[in-house]
Amino acid sequence: MASNEFQSPYVPNTDPDRRAMLDAIGVDSIEELFADIPDGYLNYDLDMPSARNELDLTRYARELAAMNRTPGDYACFLGAGSYRHHIPAVVRQVAGRSEYMTAYTPYQPEVSQGTLQTAFEFQSLICQLTGMDVANLGMYDGSTSLAEAALMASRLTRRHRAAVVESVSPLYREVLDTYVQAPGIEIDTIPASADSIPDETACVIVQQPNFYGYMEDVDRLAKLAHDAGALLIVSVDPVSLGMFRPPGEYGADIVVGEGQALGVPTTFGGPYVGLFACKQDYIRQMPGRIVGRTVDTRGEEAYVLTLQTREQHIRRERATSNICTAVALIALMSTIYLASFGRRGLRHVAELCYHKSHYAAGKIEEIPGYSVPMDGTFFQEFVVECPTSPSEINEKLLDHGIIGGADISAQVSNGMLVCVTEMNSRDEIDNLVTALTEIGELHK
Amino acid sequence: MASNEFQSPYVPNTDPDRRAMLDAIGVDSIEELFADIPDGYLNYDLDMPSARNELDLTRYARELAAMNRTPGDYACFLGAGSYRHHIPAVVRQVAGRSEYMTAYTPYQPEVSQGTLQTAFEFQSLICQLTGMDVANLGMYDGSTSLAEAALMASRLTRRHRAAVVESVSPLYREVLDTYVQAPGIEIDTIPASADSIPDETACVIVQQPNFYGYMEDVDRLAKLAHDAGALLIVSVDPVSLGMFRPPGEYGADIVVGEGQALGVPTTFGGPYVGLFACKQDYIRQMPGRIVGRTVDTRGEEAYVLTLQTREQHIRRERATSNICTAVALIALMSTIYLASFGRRGLRHVAELCYHKSHYAAGKIEEIPGYSVPMDGTFFQEFVVECPTSPSEINEKLLDHGIIGGADISAQVSNGMLVCVTEMNSRDEIDNLVTALTEIGELHK
C-alpha cells in the first residue's frame, strides 16, 4: 500500500496500520487523500539516490568531512567574526539534552519552563555582560542583529540614515545593505575620527573592537551620535567584554554582537546567535523573542514569552521584525558557557587572548617583510601587512599545518587579519612565525 | 584553608564555606578532622603532575588516541571474542542520558524504575534471543559469565570436574582457570567428538560457534552431558543467534556469552556485558543481579531487584557470587540495540556476516600459499593458514591500511582467525585479498 517497499525506521506505521486508518477514514487508497492535487501533477519519481543505511551514510559523511582541513588538526589563526575558543564538554552535554533540543518555541509556558527559564538566564547574563538594561533571546547571528538594530533605530528616531564607521566588518556591512535596500535607509560610511554626521541620522554604528581587532574611541562616537539625536549602536565581541569596558558604561543605546564566541563551535558559519540588548526605554521596538517573569494562578514565579504584540504572529505587517524561529538552543549553549566560566573565567579567557595575540604580533612584526601597521589597542586580532598576497601565503602555510589569518587584501593591501585565542598554543604561534619567515624569504 | 590554592571545578565549596562548616563542627582546622591518622603518616605530597585544564588534557588525550591505529581508519578483521558491528546512534544517545548514566544500582526501587524496567527488558530480550527461561542482568564479560557458570554447575550438581570442549576460546579458558583454582574444580579438555566424559563431571562447556568460528554438534554434546548427569553450558555469540538455532532448543542448561556484539564498541576490551541465562529450575543458584516484576502498595506493576538472598550483601560468604557492581549501562545499550534491530534486523545483520565472511573465505582460499583448513559451517569467522607467521603478515597488512585477523598460531600453525562482519565492505575484503596475495608472493 505504501508507494514502495521501503520501511523507514522513522515511521512506525506499516501497511496494516495504514489499511485500518484508511478504512476508518472511508477511502480505498492513499491516492484518494491526495485527490486535491491537480491531475497530472502527481510525481513520485524523484531523481535522487536510493535510501542509504546509517552505516554507509555515516561513512560517506566522514569521507566528506575528511575532505576538509579541520582546525584542531591544523593550527588556525582565523577570526574575523567567528572565533575558536575552548568549549567545555558540559556545554555540549547539557544543551544536548533532548528536553531542550526537541521542544518547540515555548508557546505553552506550562510545559516549557525549562526553555523559558534558561532563556531568562540568557537575557540576564547578556545584560550583565554588556551592561545594558534588557536583552532579547537572540537573533540569527551577529550580522542580522546589527541590521535589525539599524532598522530599530530608524523606527525609534523616525530617521532614515545610518552612519557606519568604516571599521565595521565588511561582511556585516553587506548584510546591512541587504536589510536596508527595501526600507530605503541610506548608509553613510564615516571614519572613526569623524566629527560630524549628516542630519537626520538615526544611528551611528561602531564595532568594538573593530573589524581589525582594535579599540575605537567609543566615548567620542557616543557623543557624536547623541549630540546629533542619533542612537549609538555598538557591535561587540562578547569575549572581549571579559576585560574591556561594557558598552552600557559608555552610552550605547543598542548593543549587538555575535554570541558564537561564547561556547559555540565555528561550524562553517552557523548556527550562531546574534546578541541584542538595549536600553529599557526601547524595549517595545525590539525585534525578536523576549521572555519575561510573571506569576502563575497560584502566585508562583514563572516565565513566559512576552511583549508579543511586537511580533509577527500578532502584529503581522506592523511587527518589529519578521523573525520567528530564532536560535534558542544556541543561546542556551552560551548561557551554559557563561555560567561555566563566570566571573573569573571569562576575564581569564579574555586576558589569554590579549596576551597571546600581543605575543604573536610582537614576533610577526620582527619578521623581515612583514609589518603590523595599525596603531592602538587591540584585543585578539591584528592586521599584518604581508610581503605578498595573503592568499598565496595561506596556501603555503597549509603545508606547515597552519590555516593562516583572514585575507583582507580588499581592505588593506596584502593585509592578513590574524586572530590568536587561547586555542593557539605558544608552539603554534612560534610555528606560524617560523613559517611566515620562511615564506617571506621567498619573496625578498 | 584548603591545602592549596587550586579551585576544583568539581567542588563547589570555597574557604568561607569550609570555615563556616568547621565552626559548626567545632574544630579549628581541617587537620583536626584527620587526627585519627597516625602521626607521621599524613602525606600530601603526591609525586604526580599538576592539575591540567580541560583544553590541554583533551589535546593530550587526542595525542594518545592518535598513537593508536584505529579500526574505521583501518579496515579491521579482528574478532575472537570482540566484534565490530554497526551501532546505531540511538544506542549511544539514549543510553547516554544522565538519568541512566549517573544513577546507582537500583536499591531504592521507587526512584529507580527507569533502570529497573529497562533491566527487565534486557532479561526478557536475552531470553527471547537464547530461548532460555531466565536471564540475569549481566556479568562483567563473557568470560566471567562462563567461569561463573562452571561454578554454578558445580554447586547445582555438587560435582567438581568440568569438561571443556577444546574449541572454547583460549582466553575464556584462562579466565576459567583463574576462577577454578581456589574451589578446586578440575578441568578436562575434551574434543568435540568425545563420546565419554569423566564421572563426576558437573558440566560440559562448549562454545557455539566455536573459537574458530565453526558450528559444533551441540545436540550430541547435550546428550553426552545429560546422559552423564552433567549440565550443558553453551557460550554463544548473540549476533549468531540472529540466524542460528538458539541454545534453548538444543537443551542447554546455562547459556553464557559476550553481549558486546550487541551495540557496544570494542573499547580495547571493555566494558562489555556477560550474558547469563539458564533454566527456570536453577534461578536460585544464579550469580548476579536479577530484576523481577511485582506490584506496589497500590497494586500497580513495577520492578525490583529480587532473589537477593543469593547475593553477597545478604548471604555474604555463602552467596552465589561476589559480584556487586556489574555492567547495567552496557546491558542497557544492548537492550536498545536489540530493540532497534529487532526481529528482522538482527537476522539481517547475522546473514550479512555470514555471506560476507563466506565471500572472504572463498577468495582467500584461492590465494596461493593460503588455505582455509577447517571443514564445517562457520558463521563470521574462519581460520586461515598463512604461508608465514600471522604476526609478520599483520605487520605488512598495516601498510595496506588493514588490521589483519587474530594471530592464533599458538592454536593452529601459522593460523590467522579472520572475522568479517557487516562493517567490512566488499572493497575492504577485496583489498585484504589483494594484500594477502602480495604478501604471500614474498614468501613463495
Place this chain on the structure above:
Amino acid sequence: MTSLLERAALDRRKLLMDRSRSGRIGTTLPPLDVPEAQLPEPSLLRDDLDLPEVSEGEIVRYFSQISQFNFSIDHNFYPLGSCTMKYNPKLNDEIASIPGFAQIHPLQPVATVQGAVKLVWELQEVLNEITGMAGCSLAPMAGADGELAGLLMARAYHLDRGDDKRKNVLIPDSAHGTNPASAAMAGFNVVTLPSDSNGNTDLDALRDSVSDELAGLMITLPSTLGLFDTNILDVTRIVRDAGGIVYGDGANLNAIVGRVKFGDLGFDVIHSNLHKTFTQPHGGGGPGAGPVIAGPRLVDYLPTPVAGRNEDSGEEIFSLDAPAKTIGRMGAFHGNFGALVRAWSYIFTLGKEGIPQISEDAVINANYILSELKGYYDLPYDRTCMHEVVFAATNLRREHGVRAMDVAKRLIDYGIHPPTMYFPLVVEEALMIEPTETESKETLDYFIEVMKQIAAEAAEDPDMLHEAPHNTPNTRLDEARAARRPDLRWRRQE
C-alpha cells in the same frame, strides 16, 4: 510561611546569579604560556564582571533538573500544527558533530573545505529536485529569513525590469504572521486575500486584486488550514499573467514532499523550513534553516552564497559563488551549516523511496484524526485535509463555555503537548493538529480518545478544564502582567 517542600521547589528555580558564591568556578582554565603583554590603560577596562560563580556539578544539576519541566518530541506526542514536530533522528546530530563539519571555520579558503561545500551542493541539488525548482541558496537561517530573501528577490526582479510600480503583495487571510511581516520588511504593501468557503483561494477576489501594481502573491501550500488549494493552478496563472511573482511558503512541505513539485505548479520562489520537514531539531525556538529555492525567473537573484560544482580535468571542484544579480548576504557567512548537515543526513537516509512516504503517512495520520474527531469538535472545512487538520472548539464554547485554550491545557494533563491554538486567525477557536508521519496509530488512537474524553469533560466539569493543567510545575501564567510590567532579567536585590 512557606513549608520546606515549597521552599525546595522555589530553590530549584533559583537563577544562576542567585546561586553564585564568590570563588566557585565551573571549569578549568588554561595557564598563560607566553610572556604577559602590557595591559591597556585602565579606562578601557571594566572594573567588575558580575557573572555567576558556580561549580560544574551545580550547573549540570540545575540545567538537568529544569530541563524536565519541558515537553519535547523525545518525551511527548507534540501535534503542534504548522510546526511539523516529527521525530528528529539521532544520527543527524552525530553526523553534524563530526569535527570535520563542526570545527571548520567559515572563512577558510574554499579549497580547504571541499567536503563541506560538496555537502551544501548536494543538499541544494536535492532540494531543487524535490521542489522542482531551478536553484537554491541555503543562506537563510529560518523560514522567515527565506521569505525575506525571496521577496527581496522579487523586488529586485521587478526593479531590474524598471517595473517600479509593483508595490503590492497579496497574502491570504490564513497566512502565517511571518508572511506579512516579511513582505513589509521587503518594502511591500500587504493586501489581504480572502479564502472561499472551501478554504481555497477566492478566485474572484484574486482577479480583482491583480493590477500593474501587483508585485506578487505569497501563498502557503498546503495552506495553514491544512488544505490543498484546488484552485492552485488558476491562482499561479492569474498572478503570473498579471506580471506578479508567486511565492510559496513551504512550511507545510511535509504534506506533499515527494508527491507534487512547487515548480510544476507555477511557483517562482519558495522557502523550505529544514527544521520542519527535514528534522533539524527545533531546539526550543531554533536554530532552523530556511533555504530559498527559485525557479528560472528568480534564480539569478538568490542570496549569496550558492554552492557550485565544476570539473577540472575530471576532478570535482566546489565553489561558493555569488549569483549574477544576487540580492546580497542574509547573514555573515553561509547559513546554518549545522542544520544543513542534519537535513542532508535525513534526506539521504530516506532517499527516493523514503521521501514520498513522508507525505503519505503524514496525510493518512491527519485524516485519521479528522475522521475520528469529527462530530466531537466543529470542523470548519469538512474536506480531506493534508498533513494537519484544523478543528474549532466553537461547539464547546457555545455549549459549555469551554475554549480552545482549555482543551489545549487539558491535553497537558494527559501528557500530550497542545495543538496550535487560535491559528489560523480566520478560524475561531482553532485547534490545529499536525500529528506527523512519525507517530504510531496507537499514539493517534490515544490522542483521539483523550480528545473525545475532553469533549465529554467539557460538558461534565468545565471548571476543571478552565483550571487545567493540573500537574505541571506551574499553573496558567499571568501573561497580561508579564506584558504590562516587563520583568526581563535578573537584577541584584538591593
Place this chain on the structure above:
Amino acid sequence: MTSLLERAALDRRKLLMDRSRSGRIGTTLPPLDVPEAQLPEPSLLRDDLDLPEVSEGEIVRYFSQISQFNFSIDHNFYPLGSCTMKYNPKLNDEIASIPGFAQIHPLQPVATVQGAVKLVWELQEVLNEITGMAGCSLAPMAGADGELAGLLMARAYHLDRGDDKRKNVLIPDSAHGTNPASAAMAGFNVVTLPSDSNGNTDLDALRDSVSDELAGLMITLPSTLGLFDTNILDVTRIVRDAGGIVYGDGANLNAIVGRVKFGDLGFDVIHSNLHKTFTQPHGGGGPGAGPVIAGPRLVDYLPTPVAGRNEDSGEEIFSLDAPAKTIGRMGAFHGNFGALVRAWSYIFTLGKEGIPQISEDAVINANYILSELKGYYDLPYDRTCMHEVVFAATNLRREHGVRAMDVAKRLIDYGIHPPTMYFPLVVEEALMIEPTETESKETLDYFIEVMKQIAAEAAEDPDMLHEAPHNTPNTRLDEARAARRPDLRWRRQE
C-alpha cells in the same frame, strides 16, 4: 474500570515486546554487497526470532520517558553511603568516546595501540603513587573483582611458599558483603572479627584470631562505619607478624586520597573502585573498574595484563605483560578500558593540587552533617567521622515506630536520594550518609533541614512516613512477592 489517565500511565510502562508491531523496524539495514553464500542446512537455523519490532522514534520516546523515573546524581543529591555518588565530569565521557579509544580492538598488536597502553601505564603509575603501593593491574572489572584478584594473589603467595595451612581470612563484622563472598570464592574460610566500642578493630580479638592458619585480613579503611581505625598500625603489624597478608578494601579511598597511603600503613594489597573515588559513572549498576594494587610481597602475582614501559633508543615502548607469578586473567581482555580512560581523565584534571582536596572536602562535608544532625538521630559512634557518617534511626523506632526505611523513603519526597540503609549490619537501623565533596554547603544545609523535619514528622505523623514516598511513579513495592513468585521476564500472553 480504569480511567483513561490510569491507562495512559500503564501504557507508558508497556514493555517492548508488547509495543511490537509486525513490520516495524528501528534502524536502517546495510544491503548485501557480495554474492550470497549457500545458507547452512535448516536444522542449524532458527525458525523464529521473536524480538520487538518498533520504530526508532518509539524507542527514543519510551526509553527517554522512563529514564525520568530515576533519581540520579545529575538530578538529585544522592548521599548513598559507601557508594561515593559524586559528580561525574562530562569531560571524562567525551574523552572516553574519542574513536582512538572507543573503537580499538583488544587483540590489536600492541605496537598499534601504544597510546592506549601508555594511558593504562600512566594510570597504573598514578594509582601506585596515590596508594603508596608497588604495582597495579587494571584488569579487575569492579571492586569485588579486585578483591577476588587480591585474595587469589594472597593464596598463591602462601602456596608458593609451601604454606598451605593458611585457610582463614579475618573480616570485620562491619565489612561489605563482597569481602566475605570474595574470600569464599578464593577458597578461604571467613572468620569474623568484632570491632570495639569505638568502632576500631578489637585488638585483643585480633590477637586471639591469628595463628599459622591465618591467610590474611581484609579490612576497609576507613571502615564502613565511616571511621578511621586508630589501631590500624597495630592491626597491620599483628597480621603481618603472624605471616598474614593485609588486604585493604579501598572502596572508601575518597576519604583519605592524597592524605595517607595504604602502602605506608602496612597494607599488602588493595583495590580501588574507580566508579567511586575516580568518577566512572555508576550507570545504574556498572560498569566500574576495580584495579588491584599490590605492595612488594604480592606484586609478582598481579593478574594479567600489567602495562610496562621500556625505552628503545630513546623511544618509549609500552607493553602488556604477564607478571612473573601471575594468578592469570580476570577477564577475556584488559579490564574495563572505558572506565580507565575516565579515571585517567579525572585524576589528571585534578592533579597533585586537586587530589588531596577531594578528601578534605569529603570529610568536612560528612562531619558537618554529623555535627548538625547529632541529637536528632542516634549516633552509634560519636567521634569524628571520615567521608561518611552512620546514624541510626533507633531513637525514632523506639519513640514513634518509625524505621530507617521510613526516613529513607520520606527523603524521596524532598527530592533527595535515600542514604544507604541497614548497612553496615552491625548498626541497627543504620542510615549511612555520604555527601561527597562535590555537594555545596547549601545542599547540605537543605539536607540537614529535611532530616530534622523528618525527625519532627516522625513524632507528628508517623503514618505519613510509613506511606512515603508519595510522589513517585510507584509507591513501595512488594518485595516479598517478587522473591516468592519470581516473574523475571516478559512472556507472551496466551
